[in-house]
Amino acid sequence: MSVKEADKNFVYDPSDPIIMADPFPIYDKLREEDPVHWSPCLKSWVITRYSDVRDPLLSDNLSVNRLTKFYSNLPPRQAAILKDIIHYLNLWLVFRDPPDHTRLRRIMRHAFTAEAIVQMRPNIEEISQILLDRIDRNAVNKVDLIGDFASRLPAYVIMDLLGVPRDMMDDFKKWSDDMSVFIGGARNSLDKYERAADGCQKMAAYFQKLIKERQANPRLGFLMDLINANEEGDTLSDDELVASCILILFAGHETTTNLIGNAARLMLEYPDQLNQLLANPDLIHSAIEEVMRFDGPTNALVRVVSKDHELHGKQLHEGERVFVMVNSANRDPRAFVAPQVFDIRRQQNRHLTFGQGIHVCMGAKLSREEGRVALQALLKRFPYMVLDPDDTPDWIDAMVPRGMSRLPVVVKPSH
Numbered sequence: 001m002s003v004k005e006a007d008k009n010f011v012y013d014p015s016d017p018i019i020m021a022d023p024f025p026i027y028d029k030l031r032e033e034d035p036v037h038w039s040p041c042l043k044s045w046v047i048t049r050y051s052d053v054r055d056p057l058l059s060d061n062l063s064v065n066r067l068t069k070f071y072s073n074l075p076p077r078q079a080a081i082l083k084d085i086i087h088y089l090n091l092w093l094v095f096r097d098p099p100d101h102t103r104l105r106r107i108m109r110h111a112f113t114a115e116a117i118v119q120m121r122p123n124i125e126e127i128s129q130i131l132l133d134r135i136d137r138n139a140v141n142k143v144d145l146i147g148d149f150a151s152r153l154p155a156y157v158i159m160d161l162l163g164v165p166r167d168m169m170d171d172f173k174k175w176s177d178d179m180s181v182f183i184g185g186a187r188n189s190l191d192k193y194e195r196a197a198d199g200c201q202k203m204a205a206y207f208q209k210l211i212k213e214r215q216a217n218p219r220l221g222f223l224m225d226l227i228n229a230n231e232e233g234d235t236l237s238d239d240e241l242v243a244s245c246i247l248i249l250f251a252g253h254e255t256t257t258n259l260i261g262n263a264a265r266l267m268l269e270y271p272d273q274l275n276q277l278l279a280n281p282d283l284i285h286s287a288i289e290e291v292m293r294f295d296g297p298t299n300a301l302v303r304v305v306s307k308d309h310e311l312h313g314k315q316l317h318e319g320e321r322v323f324v325m326v327n328s329a330n331r332d333p334r335a336f337v338a339p340q341v342f343d344i345r346r347q348q349n350r351h352l353t354f355g356q357g358i359h360v361c362m363g364a365k366l367s368r369e370e371g372r373v374a375l376q377a378l379l380k381r382f383p384y385m386v387l388d389p390d391d392t393p394d395w396i397d398a399m400v401p402r403g404m405s406r407l408p409v410v411v412k413p414s415h
């Protein structure tokens with residue numbers, strides 16, 4: 001019996017609703033009993049220990065380029081549907097290995113400066129208040145915190161960053177949601193290729209127009225910085241600019257939604273921690289880091305084996321897909337003291353939620369700021385909010401992101 005056949009006895013089915021709601025018990029089991037697990041249902045390796053997740057992200061045994069093989073294996077009809085989206089995704093630095101990645105990152109970092117991000121703080125505060133006012137005005141007790149707050153705030157922030165008018169929100173949300181069923185690895189969507197292609201085409205057309213306008217009428221801001229970003233005379237081509245805008249919008253939207261949603265849910269599930277935060281607002285920094293670690297928005301990262309190698313006695317072959325399970329690594333007792341305890345005062349917290357190595361998140365500063373401002377504004381406005389006792393959250397059915405598509409809460413005016 002081969003190693004892969006033997007692993008079939010170990011049942012790990014991420015689409016099981018029980019696992020979707022709480023994947024952590026199975027991660028504990030995988031980490032201890034089968035840390036390099038072959039999943040027949042995913043047809044992929046599932047790697048769960050902290051150092052086994054971190055180290056390959058720092059090495060070149062794994063590649064981020066899973067598009068080339070995926071695209072070349074597609075039947076002609078599907079390849080035709082996905083032609084445009086693959087064209088743009090191929091220009092995303094997050095899907096490129098060196099040297100292409102090195103070049104794109106060196107140019108793009110000129111736009112991702114600390115000042116550009118600090119300048120967004122007033123926008124984040126203003127958007128939080130607008131959204132909370134809207135909930136207040138509706139005067140209903142029951143609120144879906146994802147739809148009414150957590151998913152809107154990061155979308156408006158990224159739109160402000162890129163200079164997209166806020167009234168484009170519904171279009172951008174739809175295009176981004178359509179793309180995410182493909183990119184985030186949703187399982188149960190039959191028309192996911194058509195939806196993703198349509199979302200990508202519409203978003204690309206919008207950014208082509210916006211970039212042309214900005215080139216013709218320069219105006220200070222992040223988009224102008226991206227257009228002007230220059231590394232020894234090398235700049236982003238028009239296609240790379242469009243692709244990068246789509247990436248930034250996409251990368252910064254769902255991830256931060258899930259951070260804010262998961263943060264709110266954890267605070268309501270752990271009232272002792274909530275009370276500590278309310279009593280000592282300075283804890284917001286370590287609280288957001290602890291949310292990232294304990295139940296963060298990055299469930300997994302996807303890689304492809306680029307060099308045959310062995311890990312814990314298993315042979316990983318070139319071309320095989322690997323899920324490095326960040327949320328499992330973040331609960332590994334080899335790396336964290338009392339990892340199953342949600343402790344907003346935790347000091348030693350080297351979680352892997354923003355990735356590691358050359359692809360480490362470029363928007364970490366911005367999303368941390370969004371998480372902190374959003375959670376504080378929410379708790380200040382609704383200190384007596386509770387999880388809806390008559391309802392349960394809906395979890396996102398995907399391997400890569402970790403979050404909810406709906407979080408029902410009751411916004412009580414007082415105890």
Ligand code: HEM
Nearest residue numbers: 093094251252255256259353354355358359361362363367
């Ligand atoms: C809580 C929110 C966020 C989380 C958890 C997150 C997480 C990540 C992770 C794990 C990666 C590495 C992916 C990999 O190695 O395959 C990444 C890359 C990236 N992120 Fe984020 N991200 C967040 C928000 C943002 C925001 C707000 C932006 C933009 C403003 C952004 C822009 C990027 C970019 C451009 C990359 C690609 C970097 C590269 O490939 O070199 N992210 N992010």
